[in-house]
Amino acid sequence: MGKIIAFVICFALFLPMAITDEKYEIHEANIAISKNFLEANTNLIPPKNVTIVVWIKRVRSLNMQNQSIFFKILIDGEESIWWKQIYRGMDIWFEWPMAWNTVDYESGKEVPIQIEMWKKGIVDKPCDISKQKGKYLYGKSLTLFYNLTTGEWYGDDELKDGNGYGHASGYEDGNYCEDDYEIWFDIVEWDGDGDRLTYWEKLKYGFNTSKDYSKVDLDNDGIPCDWEDKYGYNPLVAEDHKHLDDDEDGLDNIEEWLTSQWFSDPFAKDIFIEVDFMEAKVGKDYILPKKSQQMICNAFAKHNITVHFDDGMLGGGGDMIPYDNRMYGDELMAARMKYFLHGDPNYWRKGVFHYAIICCQMGWGGRPAGGRMFSYDGFTVGAQYVRNWMWMLRLQGSDYITAMASVFMHELGHNLGLFDFEGIDNEKTRFPWNKEYWEYGNYKSCMNYRYVFKLVDYSDGTHGENDFDDWGHLDLRRFDEDWW
Structure with missing residues (x-):
């Protein structure tokens, strides 16, 4: 001894x-x-x-x-x-x-x-x-x-x-x-x-x-x-x-070394996401539950991609943004500058971390929405919007933890380049009285409005006609480009 x-x-x-x-x-x-x-x-x-x-x-x-x-x-x-x-x-x-x-x-x-x-x-x-x-x-x-x-x-x-x-x-x-x-x-x-x-x-x-x-x-x-x-x-x-970016995950070796304290690897794909939250006017604050984070990590782990969440664990996320009933694009960009970049357009986390805000709701085309990509490296999820629809989602076999993970992964998918397929963000896939609901039924992905809120996964393209290989089309380097 x-x-x-x-x-x-x-x-x-x-x-x-x-x-x-x-x-x-x-x-x-x-x-x-x-x-x-x-x-x-x-x-x-x-x-x-x-x-x-x-x-x-x-x-x-x-x-x-x-x-x-x-x-x-x-x-x-x-x-x-x-x-x-x-x-x-x-x-x-x-x-x-x-x-x-x-x-x-x-x-x-x-x-x-x-x-x-x-x-x-x-x-x-x-x-x-x-x-x-x-x-x-x-x-x-x-x-x-x-x-x-x-x-x-x-x-x-x-x-x-x-x-x-x-x-x-x-x-x-x-x-x-x-x-x-x-x-x-x-x-x-x-x-x-x-x-x-x-x-x-x-x-x-x-x-x-x-x-x-x-x-x-x-x-x-x-x-x-x-x-x-x-x-x-x-x-x-x-x-x-x-x-040098041998693993093509958008992190050069300098950035891999800076994040190595959180287990990044220059020869294995890593995705870092800083997440901030919002205070609620009544009830529970709007956060991304730990189990929702774990579900997302698991989906990527099956494809040898490691997702690292910073909700305060890695020293940057977890800020509580004051309550706002409905955030619009300019407000989201202002929050990104204040809470993510800390007022510095060249802050070192830019191009290293994605940035997500869990808010009440966001405005989109004059109506509330459940999620939105508002920057090439940023997106938001409206937790109150998800809560408002839970009665229906439970009837479809989902729950709040799964719904939050699914919407979050949907918006992250846009950050990673998922846009160019007819089954993605197709409004007509929502309801069974539309032919598109059935036409893209094989596209089993959270990018498909038929399955968002219920499925925490992207499709691998193996489910038959009108399916799409999301996993094969992810571009982890896309958030590192000023294409927005």
């Missing part, structure tokens, strides 16, 4: 600070690296063993269950959880490392790591966090192989796998009914210096092995060394990160 306490105290002293907008230390990259650097520096005595640390950053129930869970983490075949604990919640964020183990060092040695997540009950059952298929633990846990020299891993999660490095999901196997969870994690070697570069990587680059490079940009390309190394870039070779 004393060993554990000592480790935690030492680890806490060297915890890196969260990324901020501060200027980072810049050095001239006048370092020559020999291919035989390791052999040439025989006077350096490398450590004989290495402490591997596994961080579980966040887990999210894809089945939207508020249940009790616990972890089992094996490092090199040994149970390595340093503090066994049961957690409860639908979306849990963690602040401390979960497991650690010290192993003997060998050059290029690959250490097996297994991450298991269990649901606590009368009989404990494994949750699915793996892309592997199978009814038993193999098809539900993560098996990884960590290289002690490079600090990289592969296996059930790896760099450029399409879903994010240090990010896995039970949805990846295509089976959505297995107590599926989404998990974010990291694996590092603890040496007390604050960055994630291994001792041997620092030797390779010619770095000081005891210096913290998490905030040092040696090649002056705008991104610190350890982020570049983690994602396969050379920290001594300047990259045009401002114009």
